[in-house]
Amino acid sequence: MSVTPKSPAVLQVRDLACERDGRRLFEGLDFSLDAGGAIQIKGSNGAGKTTLLRTLIGSTSDFNGEILWRNSPFPKGLRAMRESLLYIGHRGGVRGGLTPLENLTWYGATETSAMEALDRVDLFGFEGALCSSLSAGQNRRVALARLFLPLSPCLWILDEPLTALDVTGVAALEKQMADHLACGGSLLLTSHQPLNLPGLDFVDLSDYAVEESFNDMGGEHVFN
Numbered sequence: 034m035s036v037t038p039k040s041p042a043v044l045q046v047r048d049l050a051c052e053r054d055g056r057r058l059f060e061g062l063d064f065s066l067d068a069g070g071a072i073q074i075k076g077s078n079g080a081g082k083t084t085l086l087r088t089l090i091g092s093t094s095d096f097n098g099e100i101l102w103r104n105s106p107f108p109k110g111l112r113a114m115r116e117s118l119l120y121i122g123h124r125g126g127v128r129g130g131l132t133p134l135e136n137l138t139w140y141g142a143t144e145t146s147a148m149e150a151l152d153r154v155d156l157f158g159f160e161g162a163l164c165s166s167l168s169a170g171q172n173r174r175v176a177l178a179r180l181f182l183p184l185s186p187c188l189w190i191l192d193e194p195l196t197a198l199d200v201t202g203v204a205a206l207e208k209q210m211a212d213h214l215a216c217g218g219s220l221l222l223t224s225h226q227p228l229n230l231p232g233l234d235f236v237d238l239s240d241y242a243v244e245e246s247f248n249d250m251g252g253e254h255v256f257n
């Protein structure tokens with residue numbers, strides 16, 4: 034009997050707890066992201082999804098637990114992970130004072146590949162406009178055009194990538210994500226909207242939320 038070999042885990046999170054301004058948001062979080070795998074982080078507003086992503090990319094070290102990149106624990110693993118990481122945050126990293134073309138070349142793209150990527154996100158003709166003069170959805174497309182550049186890194190971490198995108202924009206992004214996974218890339222994202230992506234797994238932060246209660250004696254917040 035042949036057994037299909039399991040894809041190796043690229044990112045592992047073990048017993049993770051994260052805080053923001055001294056308030057614990059979640060604890061006991063465990064998951065593993067494989068090569069070719071995709072995970073959507075779910076949770077209500079304020080559950081800590083962005084905080085989790087920012088922790089994983091090393092923007093905050095305010096956590097307990099263990100994070101490993103290819104079996105190498107942070108912080109050593111983080112340095113290696115950054116070489117393979119493409120992170121697009123809430124704000125998309127688009128500079129309003131630059132054009133779409135300039136934004137992409139600022140990230141290291143050649144002019145030719147930048148133009149091709151802008152074409153793929155339907156921004157052909159807008160490459161020379163100032164991003165500050167574009168709509169929210171067009172700016173989101175500028176941000177996401179980075180996913181259409183050649184030789185994209187193997188781990189995509191995307192915070193709310195579908196925000197402000199229209200139906201065709203969502204479909205194009207889903208297709209690009211599926212191609213990325215088929216090539217062995219990995220994807221971790223947050224989204225309040227459903228995503229049509231085969232094999233997508235889910236991690237719901239509400240399963241790891243810390244119950245907050247009020248301590249009558251001292252008036253301090255305590256966590257159960």
Ligand SMILES: Nc1ncnc2c1ncn2[C@@H]1O[C@H](COP(=O)(O)OP(=O)(O)OP(=O)(O)O)[C@@H](O)[C@H]1O
Nearest residue numbers: 053054058076077078079080081082083084085223
């Ligand atoms: N800029 C900030 N300064 C201080 N505390 C913040 C800030 N942003 C968020 N927080 C706190 O951290 C908690 C988690 O926020 P986070 O942005 O990680 O949640 P989220 O799950 O991504 O929410 P949303 O779905 O609304 O984007 C919030 O409940 C809030 O109390």
